[in-house]
Amino acid sequence: DVKVTQSSRYLVKRTGEKVFLECVQDMDHENMFWYRQDPGLGLRLIYFSYDVKMKEKGDIPEGYSVSREKKERFSLILESASTNQTSMYLCASSQGQGASYNEQFFGPGTRLTVL
Amino acid sequence: KNEVEQSPQNLTAQEGEFITINCSYSVGISALHWLQQHPGGGIVSLFMLSSGKKKHGRLIATINIQEKHSSLHITASHPRDSAVYICAAPRSGTSYGKLTFGQGTILTVHP
Numbered sequence: 013d014v015k016v017t018q019s020s021r022y023l024v025k026r027t028g029e030k031v032f033l034e035c036v037q038d039m040d041h042e043n044m045f046w047y048r049q050d051p052g053l054g055l056r057l058i059y060f061s062y063d064v065k066m067k068e069k070g071d072i073p074e075g076y077s078v079s080r081e082k083k084e085r086f087s088l089i090l091e092s093a094s095t096n097q098t099s100m101y102l103c104a105s106s107q108g109q110g111a112s113y114n115e116q117f118f119g120p121g122t123r124l125t126v127l
Numbered sequence: 128k129n130e131v132e133q134s135p136q137n138l139t140a141q142e143g144e145f146i147t148i149n150c151s152y153s154v155g156i157s158a159l160h161w162l163q164q165h166p167g168g169g170i171v172s173l174f175m176l177s178s179g180k181k182k183h184g185r186l187i188a189t190i191n192i193q194e195k196h197s198s199l200h201i202t203a204s205h206p207r208d209s210a211v212y213i214c215a216a217p218r219s220g221t222s223y224g225k226l227t228f229g230q231g232t233i234l235t236v237h238p
Binding site for chain 1: 171213
């Protein structure tokens with residue numbers, strides 16, 4: 013059974029802390045994505061990666077960075093957490109490039125609260 | 128970037144009713160995705176379709192490429208269908224499968 017896992021389902025951090033969200037996929041997918049989901053705003057792309065050590069900014073990259081040292085793992089980093097980063101964070105992966113019809117497989121999500 | 132609009136934003140139904148959720152997008156695409164998100168967060172892909180109609184159990188998805196419109200239908204709705212339904216379209220001029228998502232339709236089916 014294909015799977016995308018995320019390191020935590022719920023996370024509570026304090027303002028100013030450095031936060032790491034980990035995502036691992038076991039499907040040998042080239043593409044990996046980090047989204048945040050907020051009520052009324054839908055899913056918004058933060059960063060994505062199309063290969064190891066390759067990354068591109070999405071729509072809302074400010075305050076975030078990412079790391080992809082291995083194909084199966086894509087990490088989202090909040091350098092200095094702020095209360096406006098309280099959100100649901102979802103990781104996804106998909107196979108290959110150039111195909112808009114490639115299905116994205118999602119992780120269960122991490123609900124992050126920044127106090 | 129492709130703009131994606133869903134309607135309605137909220138939908139309440141009685142068990143057994145026929146349900147329709149609509150999705151419109153602004154730029155021509157090769158395929159459109161329908162996703163389902165249950166309470167708790169997990170998102171699963173229901174359909175990817177590029178033309179015509181697809182059916183899976185009680186779920187039917189249709190797309191009209193010329194009109195840039197897709198619909199998701201649920202026949203004989205059941206309380207377990209309660210979820211958020213999201214449509215997503217590829218971003219124009221992009222590779223790597225980047226998508227633009229609709230805001231989602233919150234469906235509640237009462238017994």
